[in-house]
Amino acid sequence: MSITQRLLQEALRFKKLFIIGFIFLLGAVTAELIGPIIAMKVIDDHVREAKGTIDMAPIMQLLVIYAVVALFNALFSYYQTLYFQNAGSHVIMNLRNKLFRHMQQLPIKYFDNLPAGKVVARITNDTQTILELFTVLLPTYLSGFVNVTAIIIAIFFFNWKVGVAAFMVIPLLIGWLVIYRKLSDQYNHVTREKNSDMNAMLNESINGMTIIQAFNQEEKIQQEFNDLNDEYLRNYSRIIQLDSLTSHNLMGTIRSIIFAVMIYVFGSTYMSSEATLTAGMMYVLVEYLTRLFNPMYNLVNNLSVLEQARVSAVRVYEMLDEKAEVKEDDAVIRLAGDVVFEDVSFAYKGNEYVLEHINIHARRGETVALVGHTGSGKSSIMNLLFRFYDPSKGRILMDGIDSKTVTKTSLREHMGIVLQDPYLYSGTILSNITLNDPKISRERAIEALNSVGGDRVLDGLELGIDTPVTEKGNTFSSGQRQLISFARALAFDPAILILDEATASIDSETESIIQRAMDVLKEGRTTFIIAHRLSTIKNAEQIVVLDKGHIVEHGNHRTLIGLGGQYAKMYQLQSAQN
Numbered sequence: 001m002s003i004t005q006r007l008l009q010e011a012l013r014f015k016k017l018f019i020i021g022f023i024f025l026l027g028a029v030t031a032e033l034i035g036p037i038i039a040m041k042v043i044d045d046h047v048r049e050a051k052g053t054i055d056m057a058p059i060m061q062l063l064v065i066y067a068v069v070a071l072f073n074a075l076f077s078y079y080q081t082l083y084f085q086n087a088g089s090h091v092i093m094n095l096r097n098k099l100f101r102h103m104q105q106l107p108i109k110y111f112d113n114l115p116a117g118k119v120v121a122r123i124t125n126d127t128q129t130i131l132e133l134f135t136v137l138l139p140t141y142l143s144g145f146v147n148v149t150a151i152i153i154a155i156f157f158f159n160w161k162v163g164v165a166a167f168m169v170i171p172l173l174i175g176w177l178v179i180y181r182k183l184s185d186q187y188n189h190v191t192r193e194k195n196s197d198m199n200a201m202l203n204e205s206i207n208g209m210t211i212i213q214a215f216n217q218e219e220k221i222q223q224e225f226n227d228l229n230d231e232y233l234r235n236y237s238r239i240i241q242l243d244s245l246t247s248h249n250l251m252g253t254i255r256s257i258i259f260a261v262m263i264y265v266f267g268s269t270y271m272s273s274e275a276t277l278t279a280g281m282m283y284v285l286v287e288y289l290t291r292l293f294n295p296m297y298n299l300v301n302n303l304s305v306l307e308q309a310r311v312s313a314v315r316v317y318e319m320l321d322e323k324a325e326v327k328e329d330d331a332v333i334r335l336a337g338d339v340v341f342e343d344v345s346f347a348y349k350g351n352e353y354v355l356e357h358i359n360i361h362a363r364r365g366e367t368v369a370l371v372g373h374t375g376s377g378k379s380s381i382m383n384l385l386f387r388f389y390d391p392s393k394g395r396i397l398m399d400g401i402d403s404k405t406v407t408k409t410s411l412r413e414h415m416g417i418v419l420q421d422p423y424l425y426s427g428t429i430l431s432n433i434t435l436n437d438p439k440i441s442r443e444r445a446i447e448a449l450n451s452v453g454g455d456r457v458l459d460g461l462e463l464g465i466d467t468p469v470t471e472k473g474n475t476f477s478s479g480q481r482q483l484i485s486f487a488r489a490l491a492f493d494p495a496i497l498i499l500d501e502a503t504a505s506i507d508s509e510t511e512s513i514i515q516r517a518m519d520v521l522k523e524g525r526t527t528f529i530i531a532h533r534l535s536t537i538k539n540a541e542q543i544v545v546l547d548k549g550h551i552v553e554h555g556n557h558r559t560l561i562g563l564g565g566q567y568a569k570m571y572q573l574q575s576a577q578n
Contacts, residue, residue, distance in 0.1 A: 003313045011134065014090045021083030022142065024076045029146045031073035033154060036287040038066045080139065088134025096127050099316060105324035108388040109348070117200025122319050125195060126312035133309035137302055144295035151292045158285060187235045188304075188311040194232040196315075201225055239304050325408060335414040335495040336399050337364040337526035339385070344394035346380055353392070354380050355549045362542065367527040369537035371567060372546035378530045380549075382498055385528065387411055416494030422485030424473030429458075430465045432473075433488045440491050448491035452483050453516075497527045534571045543567065 011018060042062050100123060111119070152167055205212060205221055212221055341360040347353045355377045362368045370378045383389050384396060387408050396403040403411060424432050433449060434440035446454070446465055456479065461467045473481045489497060515536065531537050538557045545553035545560070545567045553560055553567050560567040 003310060003317060006317055007130070007133070007313055010091050010095055011087070013094060014087045017083050017087035017090065021080050021087060021139070024080035024083060025139065025143055025146060028073055028076035028080055029143065029150055031069050031076060032147070032291070033150055033288075034069050035066060035073070036284045036291075038062050038069065039287070040284045080143075084139040085135045088131055088138065091134050092127050092131040095130065095316070096123060099123050099127065099320060102320055102322075102324055106322055107325055108383070110322055112348075115200035115203070117198075117203035118196040119319075120203065121196040121199040122315055125199065126192070126316050129305075129309050129312040130316065132305055133313075137306050137309065140295075140298050140302055141306075144299045147295045148292060151288045155285060155288055155292075187238045188307045190235040191232055191239070192308070192311050192315060194228055194235070198225065198228050198232070201228065239307075335411070337495040337524075338362070338397075338399050339496065339526055340397040340400075341381075341384075342395050342397060344384065344391045344396060346384060346389065346392050348380075348389070353549060355384075358394070358551060360542070360544055360551075360554075362526050362528070364526055365522070365524050366542060367522055367529060367537075367540040368542045368544060369529045369531055369540040370544050370546060371531065371534065371537070371570070375548070376546035377549040378546060379500065382417075382500055382528070382530065385496070385498060386415060386417070414493075414495040415498065416489030416492050416496070417498045417500065418482070418486050418489050419500050422473075422481045424469050424471075424476070424481055424484060426471050427469055428463075428466050429469060429484060432469055432484055433465075433491050435488070437492075445487070445491050449484070449487040451490060452486045454483065454487065456480065456483060495525060497522075497525055499527065499529045499531070534567075534574055 042059055103119065103123065148170070152170075156167075201221075201224065205225075212218060339360070339362040341358045344355060344358040345353055346355040358377075358381070360368065370381060372378055380389075384391060387403060390404055398406055398411065425435075427436075429449075430442060430445055433445040434442075442465075449458075449465065458464050458467075469476070473484070476484070529537055529540065537543060541556060543553075543555060543557060543560055544551055545565075547566065553563065553565050555563070561571065562568075
């Protein structure tokens with residue numbers, strides 16, 4: 001299905017508004033065409049034919065009619081714009097909602113390959129450009145088409161020779177549209193892409209401003225941004241050159257040719273003995289030809305906007321065409337928490353395996369700690385547990401069922417996670433714990449927060465759990481953010497809990513609070529801990545030591561210390577540092 005057909009489908013959702021707008025458009029065009037005819041009647045019937053004095057009574061009647069027609073033209077134009085703007089805004093609102101909903105259903109690997117700024121540009125900048133297609137371009141082109149068609153028919157009615165000359169504008173205009181699209185297509189693609197690149201860079205720069213300033217990288221980042229901006233300007237300048245060639249030179253030349261034809265026709269007719277072209281008719285033809293070129297100027301001047309909207313639509317539908325993880329509506333199973341990795345191997349790309357032959361059996365209620373240096377595969381195991389990715393080889397069993405046969409909705413319904421760098425959303429402490437899920441009551445959220453030492457978070461806060469939270473929770477300490485994130489996971493009562501370096505960013509006192517809460521809350525819940533602080537996992541039933549995607553040691557703390565292997569060396573090194 002073409003982009004035009006897909007955009008048409010979006011518009012048909014609000015066809016009633018578009019149809020009403022088109023009816024008002026027809027009324028405005030009709031009123032606009034009647035005006036010159038009234039003026040012709042005044043000139044030919046009451047001014048040119050007057051013998052000495054002019055009878056003003058019929059002229060005043062025609063002028064009143066002219067004023068009424070002009071008033072209707074203004075009203076029709078107003079409502080035409082109102083309905084088209086309203087319809088276009090509804091189309092884009094619906095498209096943005098669809099795009100945002102689709103974005104949330106895209107697999108994690110999609111965001112691994114596309115910077116956040118580019119995703120934002122698709123949902124905001126590109127849809128805003130498409131909005132202009134419906135609110136500006138569509139009324140302009142429809143109005144132009146109706147005006148041009150009606151005016152050419154009217155000119156034919158008055159003088160067929162001038163009508164033929166006027167009609168020749170149509171194939172010239174269509175030909176230029178085709179040529180323009182071919183010439184500008186590549187430039188518009190580059191400008192939209194560079195605009196996305198700048199958005200991505202802005203997003204990264206804002207999030208990483210602390211690092212940029214701390215390492216005095218302002219000039220370097222500025223130069224990178226300047227390079228992107230220069231490339232954008234170079235391509236945009238080429239579009240401007242095309243527009244400049246079109247808007248005045250091309251249309252001005254065609255207009256001069258048409259007026260030359262009209263002058264010739266008028267002169268030859270007027271000089272003949274059978275002159276039928278009156279002064280009033282001449283006025284009408286001049287007025288119609290002037291009005292013929294006004295919409296054409298608008299059509300041609302908006303070619304760049306039209307092409308930008310088309311390119312933006314291509315980018316939006318490229319994102320919508322990405323295969324999403326469909327949220328299944330089937331019944332949600334209740335996981336008990338028995339997890340088995342059965343000879344699992346996994347690669348993000350091709351045969352570049354980051355995990356190979358992983359075998360782990362976590363029984364219900366057990367705590368399994370994953371240990372290893374950076375890049376050993378700990379986070380990849382977490383991604384497989386949540387089915388952000390599926391194993392390349394082997395399988396993961398949940399309560400004896402292959403996880404691939406369990407819907408992701410069912411699986412994630414009973415899994416919780418606490419990340420090393422907890423993310424808090426704009427809202428309140430309460431909304432960050434419940435995520436506005438109606439199944440999580442206020443009382444349950446407070447209970448979860450208190451169970452992880454919530455007094456540390458609420459201490460000194462006048463509004464308590466209703467305290468506002470800014471984006472990322474920058475007004476809270478890292479320990480407070482971690483406790484809120486921990487309470488969030490517990491409020492959803494997961495059967496399987498994953499702690500990804502959950503105590504890495506907090507002080508020892510806060511860590512002890514979490515550890516005490518964990519001792520109470522682990523019962524009946526399978527817990528996977530990814531940790532660098534080995535002191536926090538001494539009581540884990542299983543400790544899995546990973547190295548370059550392989551399990552090199554497996555056992556409890558005492559067993560691994562007794563082996564004197566990699567885990568023992570890591571533990572001794574950390575103990576010495578403490």
